[in-house]
Amino acid sequence: MNFDLDVDQRDAAAGARAFFTGSASPAAARAALEGGAVEPGHKALADIGFLGITVAEAAGGAGGSLLDLAVVAEQGGAVLAGPSLVTAARAAVLLAGVPELAALLADGSTAFAVLDGPVDGSHASIDAAGATLFLGLDGGALVVGAGEARAGQPMDATRGLASVRLTDRRVLREDAGELWARARQAAAVVLAAEDLGAADRAVQLGVAYAKERQAFGRAIGSYQSVKHMLVDAWVGVDQLRSLLWWAAWAADAAPDEFPLAASAAKAYAAEVFERAAETLIQVHGGIGFTWEHDAHLYWRRAKVDRLLLGDEAEHLDTVARLAVAGALRA
Amino acid sequence: MDFDDNPEEAEYRAHVRALLEQHTGELLHGGAGESLDPATHEAEFRRTQRVLAEAGLIGIPWPREHGGQGGTLVQQAIAGQEFSRARIPTLINHIGLGMCGPTVIAHGSDDQKERYLARLLRADDVWCQLFSEPASGSDLAALRTTAVRDGDDWVVNGQKVWTTLAQVADYGILLTRTDPDRPKHAGLTMFVVDMHAPGVTVRPLRQMAGGSGFNEVFFDDVRIPDAERLGEPGEGWRVALTTLMNERVAIGGGGSDIGVPVETLAAHARDRLPALGPDRQVLARQAVGRAVVASLATRYTGYRRFTVLSQGGLPGPEASAGKLAGTAAGRLVADAGVRLLGDDAVYGAAADGDDTWQGMQAYMPGLAIAGGTDQVLRNILGERVLGLPPEPRADKSGPFSGGTR
Numbered sequence: 001m002n003f004d005l006d007v008d009q010r011d012a013a014a015g016a017r018a019f020f021t022g023s024a025s026p027a028a029a030r031a032a033l034e035g036g037a038v039e040p041g042h043k044a045l046a047d048i049g050f051l052g053i054t055v056a057e058a059a060g061g062a063g064g065s066l067l068d069l070a071v072v073a074e075q076g077g078a079v080l081a082g083p084s085l086v087t088a089a090r091a092a093v094l095l096a097g098v099p100e101l102a103a104l105l106a107d108g109s110t111a112f113a114v115l116d117g118p119v120d121g122s123h124a125s126i127d128a129a130g131a132t133l134f135l136g137l138d139g140g141a142l143v144v145g146a147g148e149a150r151a152g153q154p155m156d157a158t159r160g161l162a163s164v165r166l167t168d169r170r171v172l173r174e175d176a177g178e179l180w181a182r183a184r185q186a187a188a189v190v191l192a193a194e195d196l197g198a199a200d201r202a203v204q205l206g207v208a209y210a211k212e213r214q215a216f217g218r219a220i221g222s223y224q225s226v227k228h229m230l231v232d233a234w235v236g237v238d239q240l241r242s243l244l245w246w247a248a249w250a251a252d253a254a255p256d257e258f259p260l261a262a263s264a265a266k267a268y269a270a271e272v273f274e275r276a277a278e279t280l281i282q283v284h285g286g287i288g289f290t291w292e293h294d295a296h297l298y299w300r301r302a303k304v305d306r307l308l309l310g311d312e313a314e315h316l317d318t319v320a321r322l323a324v325a326g327a328l329r330a
Numbered sequence: 331m332d333f334d335d336n337p338e339e340a341e342y343r344a345h346v347r348a349l350l351e352q353h354t355g356e357l358l359h360g361g362a363g364e365s366l367d368p369a370t371h372e373a374e375f376r377r378t379q380r381v382l383a384e385a386g387l388i389g390i391p392w393p394r395e396h397g398g399q400g401g402t403l404v405q406q407a408i409a410g411q412e413f414s415r416a417r418i419p420t421l422i423n424h425i426g427l428g429m430c431g432p433t434v435i436a437h438g439s440d441d442q443k444e445r446y447l448a449r450l451l452r453a454d455d456v457w458c459q460l461f462s463e464p465a466s467g468s469d470l471a472a473l474r475t476t477a478v479r480d481g482d483d484w485v486v487n488g489q490k491v492w493t494t495l496a497q498v499a500d501y502g503i504l505l506t507r508t509d510p511d512r513p514k515h516a517g518l519t520m521f522v523v524d525m526h527a528p529g530v531t532v533r534p535l536r537q538m539a540g541g542s543g544f545n546e547v548f549f550d551d552v553r554i555p556d557a558e559r560l561g562e563p564g565e566g567w568r569v570a571l572t573t574l575m576n577e578r579v580a581i582g583g584g585g586s587d588i589g590v591p592v593e594t595l596a597a598h599a600r601d602r603l604p605a606l607g608p609d610r611q612v613l614a615r616q617a618v619g620r621a622v623v624a625s626l627a628t629r630y631t632g633y634r635r636f637t638v639l640s641q642g643g644l645p646g647p648e649a650s651a652g653k654l655a656g657t658a659a660g661r662l663v664a665d666a667g668v669r670l671l672g673d674d675a676v677y678g679a680a681a682d683g684d685d686t687w688q689g690m691q692a693y694m695p696g697l698a699i700a701g702g703t704d705q706v707l708r709n710i711l712g713e714r715v716l717g718l719p720p721e722p723r724a725d726k727s728g729p730f731s732g733g734t735r
Contacts, residue, residue, distance in 0.1 A: 001339070001640055002332050003633040067331065207716050221718035228708040234716060235651045242630035243623070249331050264623045316619030317612070323596040323622045324603065324615075 003245065009071050016075035019048055024081035026294035029301075032157035038082035042130060046108020050076075050085060054092040054186075059102035061092070066186055066251035070193035070244060077197030080297055082158035083111075083127040086309070089190040090114045093183035094135050094142060098172055101144065104133075114187070116309070119143060119166045124152065126187075126308060127160035134164055135172075142176035145169035156300040159308070185262035188309045189247045192269035195305055196240050199269075199276035202298045203233045206276075206283040213285075226283060233279040236272035243268050260322040267315035270306035277302040333633065335408075339640070342405050346412045349385045356381045359417045367541060368422045369534070372498050375422035379453035382413075382421075389427065389451045396435055397448040403639045425495055426450045426457030430503045432576040434522070437561040437569050442522060446501065458499035459573065460490040460523065460547060467492075468706050470505070471514045471567060472725075472735050475549060477506035477521065484508070484521065484559075486529075486552040492700070496532045496545040499525045504554075505570050508563050510731035517730055518566030522558045529553075539692035577701055588653070588697060589660030590690055592625040595667055598687070602670040610672075617666040624659035628652065647714035650707045657697045657704065664690040 005013070023040035032038050045051050053069040055061020062068070066089060073085040088105065091112045095102040104110040113131030117123035119138045128134070129151045136143050149162040173179065207230055210221030220226045247261035277299040281288040288295040306312060335343055350357070358378045360366045368375045382388050390406040392398020399405075413421075421427065431450050434442055449455045466472040475488025486506060496502065502523050509517035523530070529552035534542040561569040599618045603611050632652055635645060667687035668675045679685035698704045712718045728734030 001335065001633060001637055003630070003637045004331065006331065207718065210718060218722065219719050221712070221716075222721055224705070224709065224712075224721060227712035227716075227718050228705070230716060230718070231708045231711045234711065235655050238648070238651060239627035239631050239655055242634055243627050245331070246626075246630045253332070264626055267619065268623050268627055313616060316623065317615050318619070319622050320599065320615035320619035323592070323618065324600045326596070326600075328593050328596055328622075 003242075005067075005071060005245070009068060012068060013071045013075060016050070016072040017078070020075045020079050020081050024076070024079045026080050026297045029080040029082075029156070029158045029297045030291070030294075032082070033154065038130070038158050038160060040081060042083055042111050043108060045083065045085070045088075051088040051108050052092075052106025053085075054089055055102050055106040056096065056099070059095075059099040059106055061102065061106040065248070065253075066189060067245065067248040070190060070248040073190045073193040074197035074200075074244075077194030077301075078201040080158050080198065080301055083130065083160055084158075084191070084194060086187045086190045086194070087113055087127050087131075090183045090187035091135060093186050094172075094176075094179065101172075113160075113164070114183070115147075115164050115166075119145075119147075119164075119169065122164045124161040124163055124308075128162035128164050129160040131160075134166060136166060136169075137176065137180045138166075138169060138171075140175055140177055141171045142173040142179065143169040143171050156297075156304040158301065159304055161304075182258075184309060185259055186251055188266040188315070189244065189251065189262050191305055191309055192240070192244050192265040193248065195269040195273040195302070196237065196244050198298055198301055199233075199237050199240065199273040202273075202276040202280040202295075203230065203237055205294070206230050206233065206280045210283055220283070229279050230283065233272075233276045236268075236275055240265070240268050240272045257327070260319055260327045263310075263315040263318040263322070266310065267312045267319065270312040270315075273298075273302040274306055336640070339404060339408060343408050343412060346387060346409050349387060350412060350416045350418075353381050353385060354416070357416070358419055360419055366419045367543075368495065369497050369542065372422070375419070376453040376456070378418065379421050379423055382418075383452045388421075389431070389447075392431070392435065392447075392451075396443055397451050403644075404636070407636060407639065421453070422495070422498070423450060423453045423456050425459050426455075429459050429573045429576050430457040430501075433503055433520070433560060433569060433573045436572045437520070438522075439557070441557065442560075446522070455500040456495060456498050458493050458496045458502040458525070460493055460496075460502045460504040461570065461573075462492045463489060464491050468703055469725075470570065471518065473505060473507060473518070475504075475506050476510070477508050477519060477554070479508075479556075480553075482556050483553045484519075484556060486521075486523070486549045486554060488549050490547040490549075491535070491545075493532075493545045493547050494543055496525065496547050497534050497542070501525060502547075503560065503573065504549075505566050507730065508566070511729045512564065513727055514725060514730045514735060515567045516564055518570070519563045520560040520566040520569040521554050522560060523549075523552065523554055524558075527552050527554075537696065539689055539696070587625055587629060587660070587663075588656035589694060590663050590667065590686075592622050592629075592663060595621060595625075595663050598667055599670055602672070606670075606672055614666070614669055617662075617669050621659065621662035621666040624655070624662050628656045628659045631655065647710055650702065650710045651715075653701065654704055654707045654711070657694070660690075660697060661694045664694050667691075 028039035052061035053064045057063040069089055091105050110133050111131045112133050113128040115122035115125045115134050115136040119136035128149050134147045145166040145168045147164040147166040149164045151162040211219055213220045243265045247265040250258040250261045281295045287293055358374045387409050389398035390401040391403050394400040463473045477484040477486045504521045504523040507517050508519040529550040531548040533546050536542050668691050674680040678688050713720050
């Protein structure tokens with residue numbers, strides 16, 4: 001058994017950490033709530049090649065695995081980067097049979113978004129606000145087209161959420177239900193990867209403050225009530241990492257396990273990230289409840305992500321149905 | 331990344347499987363947990379371990395000079411996985427193998443090693459661990475059982491409690507207070523005690539789940555020869571830490587589920603869901619889904635720890651998270667299993683007399699206490715993994731007899 005990242009994946013993670021740390025931040029996420037740009041932005045992600053990690057080499061991508069993309073996405077999540085690599089993962093699956101469009105995804109010359117729900121009035125969809133070309137499922141067919149995006153008031157501005165009405169459409173593939181489902185599972189895994197990075201950072205920030213902040217004559221992290229809260233958040237993060245790696249690995253290496261693994265990772269990410277973000281605020285006390293502190297930016301991301309691409313209840317139901325149908329690995 | 335055995339591991343697994351197949355008629359079979367009671371099936375339990383020992387499958391990482399196989403922790407984990415796959419119940423001497431034996435190896439005299447270890451491996455002698463007392467559980471060093479030097483012997487008086495397997499044990503490792511005038515951690519000494527010696531009284535305690543896996547043990551003027559001391563007088567705490575570190579290795583996990591395997595829950599759900607109303611099925615699937623996710627999260631985290639062993643590493647303090655999270659997942663699995671019983675869920679057993687799920691539900695609270703309570707594990711993780719400061723303590727410096735406890 002070798003359930004660990006390989007050297008290349010560790011290097012990729014380190015490189016991604018350096019890139020995202022220098023190009024995105026919770027401060028940018030805060031500014032975006034008041035009209036600022038989402039950082040690092042679509043062009044920077046395209047230039048460093050992150051949008052094409054899972055696009056085939058023939059279409060100008062890196063031909064990597066979903067796990068390769070997930071380890072990068074985790075680093076973006078840690079600093080609340082946007083746009084999300086969820087779209088890159090999902091569109092790469094949908095466009096696998098359409099190399100000319102996959103090439104536009106990989107080189108970043110077109111900003112894609114994938115629509116959830118009906119194409120003549122979609123649900124709030126990730127990074128639809130800044131996209132120019134949309135992919136959707138229309139009567140079982142995969143379609144692509146231009147559209148009008150209408151964004152609501154953002155809770156987390158880095159997610160670029162908008163509802164879209166397609167103004168034209170072209171069928172890329174009939175009978176695309178299975179492909180669509182697989183693409184959505186890949187997206188759920190990458191969202192869970194971004195949540196893992198964000199939750200991990202939230203725990204680190206909480207731990208750092210608990211070592212430093214004094215109350216009643218000692219560091220608050222020495223009190224078991226505070227310590228145990230942070231430990232529970234950390235255990236969740238550590239366990240989420242295992243589910244996330246398994247799910248991302250299964251996408252390419254064990255397709256039979258992938259649907260259950262993807263839903264397990266997404267459902268668990270919702271719970272773990274929410275706990276980590278709420279713990280971060282609680283450990284900080286009053287300062288953690290201010291606009292200026294970063295805690296609420298992680299909390300916003302957690303509260304939004306848990307509902308995107310299927311909420312916890314939907315994915316738990318999927319896990320149960322698949323498990324009952326015999327999908328667990330023996 | 332992969333979940334496959336490497337060639338050496340695959341070869342070893344095949345070797346273990348072949349041996350288990352070959353000896354299947356001589357081995358006990360039947361689930362984990364409390365389903366088979368070592369006290370009522372003692373002879374079969376001892377025979378099972380002896381057969382496995384003679385096949386070279388017991389004491390795998392122990393040095394050859396002590397009757398072990400000189401193998402690796404990975405081989406031990408593989409054998410453990412194959413034992414559960416073959417539905418071999420927890421070995422009768424699991425306390426001896428996991429904790430007492432390693433303590434004797436680390437701190438015993440040559441004579442003790444010679445007399446005890448080979449017999450322990452074969453379950454010719456069953457061992458127990460006499461640590462907890464009525465007034466010292468998580469705070470082990472507050473124990474009050476005394477040992478007083480008298481010529482070549484020590485005379486022991488006091489009481490131990492929650493002692494698993496004491497009712498069948500031949501020997502135990504016994505932590506005592508030998509110098510009450512020193513601070514609590516400094517006045518302790520460890521011994522090997524003969525459980526058949528005059529003055530040793532074992533009384534089984536009935537647990538909330540109904541079984542009697544643990545006991546209270548009374549010591550009334552029990553004489554232990556000085557040659558049975560483990561480590562120097564006053565060094566008992568250091569010796570006990572060896573035992574407790576080995577306990578962590580033993581429960582650190584290689585991806586085995588605590589409680590009921592999640593596949594068993596899935597099969598149970600397949601059988602029972604159709605009998606529930608449609609609205610109820612929706613709710614029950616939420617409970618099943620949550621239990622499956624928690625259980626898989628723990629299992630795959632165990633695989634990451636197993637990978638560390640496989641690459642020659644040792645379990646660190648983060649292994650404590652495996653038991654903490656595994657217990658929480660086990661509770662969810664047991665609770666979901668009971669919910670699926672519908673009207674039978676409020677009874678102690680289903681109409682056909684099957685009490686598997688109710689029994690597991692009643693067993694889980696004990697797991698959150700035994701081998702480090704959830705709260706002690708959180709302290710370990712908070713202090714050794716996250717680096718948070720410990721609570722200030724007032725019990726470490728003054729003499730125990732002076733009230734500093």
